[in-house]
Each structure stands twice: as C-alpha cells, then as structure tokens.
Amino acid sequence: MQSLKHTESHKEKKQAAYLSLAIGFLMFFLKITAFIITGSSAILSDAIESIVHIFATSIAFISLLISLRPPDESHPYGHGKIEYFSAGFEGGLIIVAAASIIFFAIEDLIFGVELQKLDLGAYLIFASSVINLGLGLFLVKIGRKTNSLILEADGKHILTDSITSIAVLISIIFVMITEFKLLDPIIAIFVALNIIVTGYKLVRQSFRGLMQERDEELIEKIIPALNELRRDDFIEVHKLRAWSAGNFHYVDFHLIIPSYYSIEESHSIQKYLTESLREKIGTDLQTMIHFDPCKSSHCFYCMKRDCSIRQYEFKFPIEWTKDNCLSEFVVEKVNNNSK
CATH class of the missing domain: 3.30.70.1350 (Cation efflux protein, cytoplasmic domain)
Incomplete structure (x- = not known):
C-alpha cells in the first residue's frame, strides 16, 4: 500500500514538472511577442524572467528525477539533497534576472523609451499572468502535498513571474491612459526588487537544507x-x-x-x-x-x-x-x- 502511495506521489511530481516546462515555453513566446510589438522594457523584463523560468525548470526537472531515486550503496541516505542545490540555483538565477531587469530599466530612464501598440501587448501579458498564476498555485500545492522542495520552489518562482506580469500590465494600462512613458522602466525596477526578495528566500532555504539546519x-x-x-x-x-x-x-x-x-x-x-x-x-x-x-x-x-x-x-x-x-x-x- 505504501509502495503504491510512493509511486503515485512520484508520478504526480513528474507530471507537474512536465506541465511547468511546457507552459514555460508558452509564456516566453507570449511575452517576447509582446515585447517585439510594444518595445516596453517592463515587458522585456517579464520575458527575461520567463527565460530564467525555462532554464531553471529544466534544471529542477533533472534534479527531481535524481531526488526520486531510492537510497543505494553510494548514497545510503538517498538523493534528496539535490533538491536544495536546485532551489539554490533557481534562487540565484532569479536574482541575476532581477539585476538585468534593473539594468535595462535604468538605461531606459536615462535614454528614454519608445512604446507602441500597448493595447495588444496588454492582452498578451494579461493572458500570461492568468496562466502563470494558476500554474504557480498548482505547483506550490503539489510541492507541499508531495514534500517536494523543487516543485514548491518552482511554483513560488512562477508566482513571482505572475506578480511581475500583473505589475507590468498595470503599468501598461496607466501609460496608455496618461502617456507617462517613464512609468514603464520605473515599474520594471520595483518588480525586479520584489523578485530579488523571492530569490534570496530560495537561496536561504537551500542553504538551510545543505547545512542540515534544524527542522x-x-x-x-x-x-x-x-x-x-x-x-x-x-x-x-x-x-x-x-x-x-x-x-x-x-x-x-x-x-x-x-x-x-x-x-x-x-x-x-x-x-x-x-x-x-x-x-x-x-x-x-x-x-x-x-x-x-x-x-x-x-x-x-x-x-x-x-x-x-x-x-x-x-x-x-x-x-x-x-x-x-x-x-x-x-x-x-x-x-x-x-x-
């Protein structure tokens, strides 16, 4: 009975990881299309976040497959700690992505920004934010249910991506109404700072596990x-x-x-x-x-x-x-x- 329960748990994890990776590619396509259409630095920052998501999810999926292996002669305590490496790596990527977002936003503040077809870009970003919100909540739920730090970390990453998209969407609508274009890079900077906090938390959680901090x-x-x-x-x-x-x-x-x-x-x-x-x-x-x-x-x-x-x-x-x-x-x- 317990063996069947473990098998079902492992199956749930793999299915969730496949879903996350597939939707990651879809989100990148939507956001990069929105950036090409509008020229918005805020949307570009959102697209960069999706690139990180695809790369990090690929690493996370490989780590998940390794962590599900049973204990063996060389690893008598199992392979579970690979999850902490993955979570720490993903947290580091989030921070790097946030730093690049700030760089591009400051560049736009200095040299100015040209925006166009913001209405179409807003529709695409709205669609991506809704999809990401649902996926992120789903992954966090499955991660906690199956005690998978990898899926939970990936879910939190996607939720920050969704928050990014919502903030970008709000800024686009505001720019469309007021024509205050400098708001676009300003919003991008604030979003990046929020992403850095999430990345730090993942890195901190990773170190706690690797250093065998008391649970x-x-x-x-x-x-x-x-x-x-x-x-x-x-x-x-x-x-x-x-x-x-x-x-x-x-x-x-x-x-x-x-x-x-x-x-x-x-x-x-x-x-x-x-x-x-x-x-x-x-x-x-x-x-x-x-x-x-x-x-x-x-x-x-x-x-x-x-x-x-x-x-x-x-x-x-x-x-x-x-x-x-x-x-x-x-x-x-x-x-x-x-x-």
Missing part, C-alpha cells in the same frame, strides 16, 4: 508524538535532533531506560518507537535512538513502579518539553530547578 517544523511534530508514545520505563529524552533532505526526514535522540534492560528489550523499544513515529509523522521518517542506562539520580523521575534496582522514591516525571528534549543534561537542569 523546527519536524521537531514540533516529533515531541508531541513522543509524549503520546511515552511509557513508564521511558525516563528521559535528550539531545533530540531533526533535519530533512527532500522527501526524507531524520530524527535522532537519546532515551534513558532502566540499566538492566537487555539488548533484546532495547531493540523492541527501538522497533516500537520507529514504527509508531512513522505512523504519526510519515513513512519517509528515519529514526535513530541511542539508549542510555539509568543512574540512581534518575530514580526520582522514573515512573516504573516495579523497578528491581530502585534506590530512591519516585517524585515526579521529567516533562518532555521542547527545551528538555533538545538539552544535553536534563536531569541536572531539573535538579537545579527543583531546589
């Missing part, structure tokens, strides 16, 4: 799940770490259990927690648990009533809060707080 969203899911799965012989969780790479999510933590537990019992706990967390979080979750034996100081916080080595009476359980789970020395901190 706060995953941690917020893991800690409540661990609390639901807690047993009386699970004394303390500490040194919890969580990060993601594409579709795959990784969690490791230390769990203090009674010191007399055998390897078989530890293995049983590992299996119980791993399978239960996958049911709650998702099948792409990889869990590593380091078991620590309890010490006499843990007796105060151990809820296991029938413990054969108990030296002190139970006082209260250690709360598995985010702060405690991420800490390295929980018992010492609890002891200090209870004094």
Whole structure:
C-alpha cells in the first residue's frame, strides 16, 4: 500500500514538472511577442524572467528525477539533497534576472523609451499572468502535498513571474491612459526588487537544507508524538535532533531506560518507537535512538513502579518539553530547578 502511495506521489511530481516546462515555453513566446510589438522594457523584463523560468525548470526537472531515486550503496541516505542545490540555483538565477531587469530599466530612464501598440501587448501579458498564476498555485500545492522542495520552489518562482506580469500590465494600462512613458522602466525596477526578495528566500532555504539546519517544523511534530508514545520505563529524552533532505526526514535522540534492560528489550523499544513515529509523522521518517542506562539520580523521575534496582522514591516525571528534549543534561537542569 505504501509502495503504491510512493509511486503515485512520484508520478504526480513528474507530471507537474512536465506541465511547468511546457507552459514555460508558452509564456516566453507570449511575452517576447509582446515585447517585439510594444518595445516596453517592463515587458522585456517579464520575458527575461520567463527565460530564467525555462532554464531553471529544466534544471529542477533533472534534479527531481535524481531526488526520486531510492537510497543505494553510494548514497545510503538517498538523493534528496539535490533538491536544495536546485532551489539554490533557481534562487540565484532569479536574482541575476532581477539585476538585468534593473539594468535595462535604468538605461531606459536615462535614454528614454519608445512604446507602441500597448493595447495588444496588454492582452498578451494579461493572458500570461492568468496562466502563470494558476500554474504557480498548482505547483506550490503539489510541492507541499508531495514534500517536494523543487516543485514548491518552482511554483513560488512562477508566482513571482505572475506578480511581475500583473505589475507590468498595470503599468501598461496607466501609460496608455496618461502617456507617462517613464512609468514603464520605473515599474520594471520595483518588480525586479520584489523578485530579488523571492530569490534570496530560495537561496536561504537551500542553504538551510545543505547545512542540515534544524527542522523546527519536524521537531514540533516529533515531541508531541513522543509524549503520546511515552511509557513508564521511558525516563528521559535528550539531545533530540531533526533535519530533512527532500522527501526524507531524520530524527535522532537519546532515551534513558532502566540499566538492566537487555539488548533484546532495547531493540523492541527501538522497533516500537520507529514504527509508531512513522505512523504519526510519515513513512519517509528515519529514526535513530541511542539508549542510555539509568543512574540512581534518575530514580526520582522514573515512573516504573516495579523497578528491581530502585534506590530512591519516585517524585515526579521529567516533562518532555521542547527545551528538555533538545538539552544535553536534563536531569541536572531539573535538579537545579527543583531546589
């Protein structure tokens, strides 16, 4: 059943990537035609953005095919990190495109701009903005549904492209009404600045993944799940770490259990927690648990009533809060707080 679900997810990703690439070529054709007809620098900036989209989507599609490969001997943790390379590359291209837009716009501000047949150009840009808006929302939705950073990044890129087109359309209409032609390059500059912000966010997201930055969203899911799965012989969780790479999510933590537990019992706990967390979080979750034996100081916080080595009476359980789970020395901190 899970295998079928994965296959359907991969199929959705590929279909979305094909659609994005095909529409990218259509958008470029519409915008470059509009530029040739009108001579608008704002429309040219929009067309440049479409060229970047085609190039970036091609890279993204190749990256997507690689990221969908299962783990192998050379890549035991899978190929998910290629998504971060792709997102970072696309973010960089967005910034470069925005810089070129600003360059052409400043040139037009200095030397002036000649515009013609703006009504026809407006129709073409309107059509492209509507199509891009629908495609961008679709890709972001599919990207989040399938946990694909590549598709989500591509969708956000296309949404910025749509915003660009809408801003250009508004400027064209305003120029047609007022004949204030310098508005055309001014709008192009403002649009470019907005694009730079989006590019920066994608690059930042890429670096977070490549540097294995802590996944706060995953941690917020893991800690409540661990609390639901807690047993009386699970004394303390500490040194919890969580990060993601594409579709795959990784969690490791230390769990203090009674010191007399055998390897078989530890293995049983590992299996119980791993399978239960996958049911709650998702099948792409990889869990590593380091078991620590309890010490006499843990007796105060151990809820296991029938413990054969108990030296002190139970006082209260250690709360598995985010702060405690991420800490390295929980018992010492609890002891200090209870004094």
